[in-house]
Amino acid sequence: xxxxxxxxxxxxxxxxxxxxxxxxxxxxxxxxxxxxxxxxxxxxxxxxxxxxxxxxxxxxxxxxxxxxxxxxxxxxxxxxxxxxxxxxxxxxxxxxxxxxxxxxxxxxxx
Amino acid sequence: xxxxxxxxxxxxxxxxxxxxxxxxxxxxxxxxxxxxxxxxxxxxxxxxxxxxxxxxxxxxxxxxxxxxxxxxxxxxxxxxxxxxxxxxxxxxxxxxxxxxxxxxxxxxxxxxxxxxxx
Numbered sequence: 571x572x573x574x575x576x577x578x579x580x581x582x583x584x585x586x587x588x589x590x591x592x593x594x595x596x597x598x599x600x601x602x603x604x605x606x607x608x609x610x611x612x613x614x615x616x617x618x619x620x621x622x623x624x625x626x627x628x629x630x631x632x633x634x635x636x637x638x639x640x641x642x643x644x645x646x647x648x649x650x651x652x653x654x655x656x657x658x659x660x661x662x663x664x665x666x667x668x669x670x671x672x673x674x675x676x677x678x679x680x
Numbered sequence: 681x682x683x684x685x686x687x688x689x690x691x692x693x694x695x696x697x698x699x700x701x702x703x704x705x706x707x708x709x710x711x712x713x714x715x716x717x718x719x720x721x722x723x724x725x726x727x728x729x730x731x732x733x734x735x736x737x738x739x740x741x742x743x744x745x746x747x748x749x750x751x752x753x754x755x756x757x758x759x760x761x762x763x764x765x766x767x768x769x770x771x772x773x774x775x776x777x778x779x780x781x782x783x784x785x786x787x788x789x790x791x792x793x794x795x796x797x798x
Binding site for chain 2: 612613614615616657667668669670671672673
């Protein structure tokens with residue numbers, strides 16, 4: 571079983587739509603969780619950290635469900651500029667390294 | 681401020697040749713990570729350094745791969761001899777907080793080196 575699993579997509583949505591991605595992780599010792607964004611032919615960049623109580627940053631909302639070991643990202647009012655691959659990332663307790671999912675591709679169309 | 685700098689940005693070489701990738705982390709960062717990204721396997725950690733010392737190289741594919749960090753501002757990843765299956769994008773990343781349990785420190789990625797081995 572892969573450590574971090576994501577639906578690769580692509581998710582095709584019109585501008586203004588709401589879209590949600592889920593991610594599951596296998597290691598129950600995972601402590602820290604993040605969403606990174608990667609534009610085509612660019613490097614990954616941190617989008618937001620994911621906190622136990624859930625957190626929001628503008629149009630983006632991240633949720634964590636430790637019991638079910640999944641993380642979600644909700645994007646409201648999608649913009650063309652949101653088109654990218656969204657990487658789910660976890661870190662296991664006691665380690666510095668990050669484990670990346672393969673990413674979910676989002677395409678927002680006019 | 682300059683981000684993570686990688687060179688070359690693109691490299692095309694023939695099987696059997698030596699390839700050296702270079703990375704300059706963000707000034708003041710004391711953790712450095714080398715990743716490889718392919719469509720099939722996604723983003724994989726190869727090795728990481730903390731205060732210039734290799735901490736975990738379990739992701740290095742085989743003996744053909746080696747990495748060094750002679751000082752806080754420079755690291756190399758070398759492949760010798762290179763093979764077509766090494767073709768990938770190689771990213772270097774750095775962060776400022778080493779090994780903080782449960783920390784939320786951000787890893788900053790360089791633009792990557794696109795390697796094609798023919």
